[in-house]
Amino acid sequence: MITHKKRFETIIQKLKDNGHKITPQRIAIVKILVDSEGHPSVENIHAQIKTDFPTMSLATVYRNIVLIKSLGEVLELGFPDGSNRYDGNKPYPHPHVVCIKCKKIVDPDLDSLDEMKKEVEVETEFKILNHRLDFFGICSDCQAGKV
Amino acid sequence: MITHKKRFETIIQKLKDNGHKITPQRIAIVKILVDSEGHPSVENIHAQIKTDFPTMSLATVYRNIVLIKSLGEVLELGFPDGSNRYDGNKPYPHPHVVCIKCKKIVDPDLDSLDEMKKEVEVETEFKILNHRLDFFGICSDCQAGKV
DNA sequence: ATTCCTGCAAAATCTTTGCAGCTAG
DNA sequence: CTAGCTGCAAAGATTTTGCAGGAAT
Numbered sequence: 303m304i305t306h307k308k309r310f311e312t313i314i315q316k317l318k319d320n321g322h323k324i325t326p327q328r329i330a331i332v333k334i335l336v337d338s339e340g341h342p343s344v345e346n347i348h349a350q351i352k353t354d355f356p357t358m359s360l361a362t363v364y365r366n367i368v369l370i371k372s373l374g375e376v377l378e379l380g381f382p383d384g385s386n387r388y389d390g391n392k393p394y395p396h397p398h399v400v401c402i403k404c405k406k407i408v409d410p411d412l413d414s415l416d417e418m419k420k421e422v423e424v425e426t427e428f429k430i431l432n433h434r435l436d437f438f439g440i441c442s443d444c445q446a447g448k449v
Numbered sequence: 450m451i452t453h454k455k456r457f458e459t460i461i462q463k464l465k466d467n468g469h470k471i472t473p474q475r476i477a478i479v480k481i482l483v484d485s486e487g488h489p490s491v492e493n494i495h496a497q498i499k500t501d502f503p504t505m506s507l508a509t510v511y512r513n514i515v516l517i518k519s520l521g522e523v524l525e526l527g528f529p530d531g532s533n534r535y536d537g538n539k540p541y542p543h544p545h546v547v548c549i550k551c552k553k554i555v556d557p558d559l560d561s562l563d564e565m566k567k568e569v570e571v572e573t574e575f576k577i578l579n580h581r582l583d584f585f586g587i588c589s590d591c592q593a594g595k596v
Numbered sequence: 597a598t599t600c601c602t603g604c605a606a607a608a609t610c611t612t613t614g615c616a617g618c619t620a621g
Numbered sequence: 622c623t624a625g626c627t628g629c630a631a632a633g634a635t636t637t638t639g640c641a642g643g644a645a646t
Contacts, residue, residue, distance in 0.1 A: 323620050323625060344611085359628045364611060380529055382581070384610080384636090399573050410572050414565055422557050422584050426546050430586040434529070437569050439577040470600060470645045491636085506603045511636060531611090531635080601644075608637070619626075 309336040309391055313375045320373060327351075327358060331366045335376055335390030341407045343387050379407075379436075395433050401441035408441070456483040456538055460522045467520060474498075474505060478513045482523055482537030488554045490534050526554075526583075542580050548588035555588070 313332050314324060322328075330351045334342060342350070344363050351358045367388065370376045377389040379398065387407070397415065399408045415435065423430050460479050461471060469475075477498045481489060489497070491510050498505045514535065517523045524536040526545065534554070544562065546555045562582065570577050 321625090325620070325626060327627070357628065360610095361612075361629080362627060365613095365626085368612090378529070380527060380531070382525065382527055384527070386610090397569075399569060399575050399577070401575065402578070408573050408575070410569050412565060412568065414561060414568070418559060418561055418565075419584065421559065421561070422544075422546055423586075425557050426555050427589040428546050428548065428555070428584070428586040429592055430546070430584045431549070432585040434581065434583045434585075436581045437566065437575070437577050438579040438581075439570075439575040442574040445576055468600090472601065472645070474602070504603070507635095508604080508637075509602060512601085512638095515637090533635095597646100599644105599646090602642090604640095606637105606639085609635080610633100611635100612631105612633070614631085615629095617627090619623100621622100621624095 304391070306336045306391065313370065313373075313390070316373050316375055317370075322369065327355070327362050328366055330355060330358070331363060332370070332390070335370070335388060338390070341379060341387040341389050343385060347388075381436075382438075395435075397435040397437070399437045399439065401444055402438050403440055403444040406441050406443075410437075451538070453483045453538070460517065460520075460537070463520050463522055464517075469516065473502070474509050475513055477502060477505070478510060479517070479537070482517070482535060485537070488526060488534040488536050490532060494535075528583075529585075542582075544582040544584070546584045546586065548591055549585050550587055550591040553588050553590075557584075 310332060313336065314329070317324060317328065331347060334347050334350055344360070344367060348358060348360050348363045351363075367376065367378075370390075371378060375390065375393050377393045377395070379387045379389060381387065381400070392409065397410055397412050399410050400406070412435075419430050419433065422428065457479055460483065461476070464471060464475065478494060481494050481497055491507070491514060495505060495507050495510045498510075514523065514525075517537075518525060522537065522540050524540045524542070526534045526536065528534065528547070539556065544557055544559050546557050547553070559582075562580075566577050566580065569575065
């Protein structure tokens with residue numbers, strides 16, 4: 303099983319391997335990326351760190367997200383409303399189910415997706431490299447009116 | 450069969466029905482939305498119209514896209530690079546296959562998607578209202594090096 | 597006649613960049 | 622030491638908004 307701790311070490315190691323320095327800011331950002339269950343936004347990450355690291359700059363968060371993305375260790379989720387959120391635990395494409403009320407994000411298991419990709423390759427003659435699949439709806443809590 | 454002309458009339462009618470005036474700018478924008486095979490961007494629409502309508506403002510394009518979106522008559526495709534493109538012919542969610550080299554967009558037929566949606570509803574207990582499925586890859590032309 | 601629409605410019609977001617000083621290795 | 626990183630502020634890019642004049646119905 304892949305724990306948050308292992309993910310943390312994987313990313314830090316990859317940063318080192320590629321000649322990047324391990325700064326306190328970087329550590330803090332990576333920690334949040336792998337600890338968050340809730341797919342944090344840049345603003346979110348910044349706010350969390352700023353609490354006990356008041357000089358942390360938004361630019362630094364952006365720069366590090368770009369860096370970690372370029373190493374393939376975080377997945378960027380761009381949503382229809384223009385916001386971006388990040389997943390440091392599963393940095394490869396995978397489906398999401400998003401509650402449009404409470405913004406909760408769940409990762410469903412969908413085995414049929416791989417098959418669908420092959421279907422698309424046959425039908426369109428594209429070589430498929432990547433994909434994005436998101437469902438939007440109301441989670442059971444919000445349906446029940448728990449807000 | 451649904452022709453571009455019918456789509457044009459449908460949208461214009463819907464605008465009228467909802468008490469919106471039919472201005473030359475509006476007509477030009479709707480025309481491009483339904484005539485384009487290539488999923489135009491806002492910038493794109495603006496540029497096309499500006500040729501023979503030099504005072505056309507970007508703001509007007511944005512405002513009308515928002516309006517037509519609110520009537521459910523155009524689909525907005527937000528891409529990972531931050532760009533938005535629009536589909537006025539099929540304004541309901543449907544899968545896209547995007548060539549990352551030449552930016553061509555193809556609409557594949559994927560019957561299995563509806564089933565997948567139900568699968569997700571059962572598994573997550575969400576009420577699914579909407580979805581987004583995009584595949585990214587290289588089209589056959591670009592694979593062949595035709596650029 | 598009125599109500600809605602447009603163009604322009606300014607504002608609002610979100611993200612990136614230049615630079616001088618600082619710090620990890 | 623010294624290459625790379627950070628913070629700050631300014632710049633970019635994209636989309637939205639306020640306002641006064643203009644157009645559709």
